[in-house]
Amino acid sequence: MASEPFPGNATTDWSGGWLRAARRCESSHFGPRPAQTDVDLIVVHAISLPPGEYGGDQVEQFFAHRLDWLAHPYFEHLRGLRVSAHFFIRRDGALLQFVDADARAWHAGASSWRGREQCNDHSIGIELEGLEGDRFESAQYARLAHLCNSLRQRYPIAHVVGHEHIAPGRKHDPGAGFDWPLLQRLLGWPSECVAPGTSAGSG
Numbered sequence: 001m002a003s004e005p006f007p008g009n010a011t012t013d014w015s016g017g018w019l020r021a022a023r024r025c026e027s028s029h030f031g032p033r034p035a036q037t038d039v040d041l042i043v044v045h046a047i048s049l050p051p052g053e054y055g056g057d058q059v060e061q062f063f064a065h066r067l068d069w070l071a072h073p074y075f076e077h078l079r080g081l082r083v084s085a086h087f088f089i090r091r092d093g094a095l096l097q098f099v100d101a102d103a104r105a106w107h108a109g110a111s112s113w114r115g116r117e118q119c120n121d122h123s124i125g126i127e128l129e130g131l132e133g134d135r136f137e138s139a140q141y142a143r144l145a146h147l148c149n150s151l152r153q154r155y156p157i158a159h160v161v162g163h164e165h166i167a168p169g170r171k172h173d174p175g176a177g178f179d180w181p182l183l184q185r186l187l188g189w190p191s192e193c194v195a196p197g198t199s200a201g202s203g
Contacts, residue, residue, distance in 0.1 A: 014154060017102035019095075019147075022087065027063045027098040029084035029106050034121050039101070041123035042148055042160040043108055045085060046130045046173040050074045054091050054129055063088075063098045083107060085125035087147060093139030095147065101154070111166040113159070119166045124151055133175035141179070145186035160187075161195050 013020045033039070049058035050072045058075075061067040063084045069075045085107040088096040099105040107125030108118075116122065126144065130136050151157055162178065163171040184194040191198050 013150075017100035019087075019097055019101070019150060021150075022095040022097035025060055025064065025096050025098055027084040027105075028065060029063065029082045030099040030103045031106075033102070033104045037122050039122055039124060039155040040158045041113055041119060041166075042151060042157055043119060043123045043125050043163055043166060044144070044160065044174055044178070045107060045125060045127045045163045046132050046134075046136075046175065046178070047088075047127045048129055048131055049078075052131045052134075059088060059127070059129065060096065060098075085127040087125070088127045088129065089140050089143050089147070090129045091137050091140065093137070093143040095143055101151070108163070108166060110170065111163075113161065113166045123166075124155070124157075128174060128178075130174065130177075132173040133177050135177040136174070136179070141182055141186060145183060148183075148187055159193050159195075160189075165196060 018024060047059055048054055049056070049062055051074065058067060062078060065082065067075060067078065069079045084098050084105045086097060086099045086101050086105045088098065101124055104120050105125050106120060108120045108123060111119040113119050126147065128136055128140050128144070148157070148160055163173045164175065180195045180198040184191060184198050187194065
């Protein structure tokens with residue numbers, strides 16, 4: 001049973017599992033969630049294609065399985081991968097949605113959070129346009145906080161963490177450049193809900 005949402009500038013402007021505020025860019029890389037699964041986790045990632053280059057359509061093409069593998073040498077490393085996230089936040093705060101939030105996107109891989117394996121089953125994946133370990137833009141934090149609160153009104157979200165927290169040693173994003181205390185301040189959520197050890201009074 002969902003608890004009451006935390007305070008914040010949340011919106012409930014949903015059409016099923018699609019947020020109307022987001023540009024809809026449907027991916028075929030998804031599946032059903034296990035029956036009776038509570039969606040209680042948000043996982044934050046970082047991605048840019050090619051790495052460190054921003055503003056293009058390559059991330060959108062990658063999640064939609066339309067990326068031209070020959071367009072850049074780095075893309076050959078991605079050939080054959082079938083991945084997705086629910087949402088993507090560009091550097092200017094623009095929001096895209098690839099997968100119905102009621103469905104299971106393929107963003108977490110082998111993962112565990114508080115004893116629960118396979119985090120794809122019970123999480124929402126949010127990709128930030130950026131480079132692992134680098135800094136992110138204020139517009140991205142503002143959009144992310146608004147999105148998290150919107151999700152918190154629809155699902156029993158208990159925690160927001162990074163990919164690095166659910167797959168330690170295997171994944172390192174969003175990395176040291178991500179300001180977790182800032183996100184907590186924007187959300188107004190208790191510290192125990194926002195990444196391990198986050199405190200709004202530090203960082």
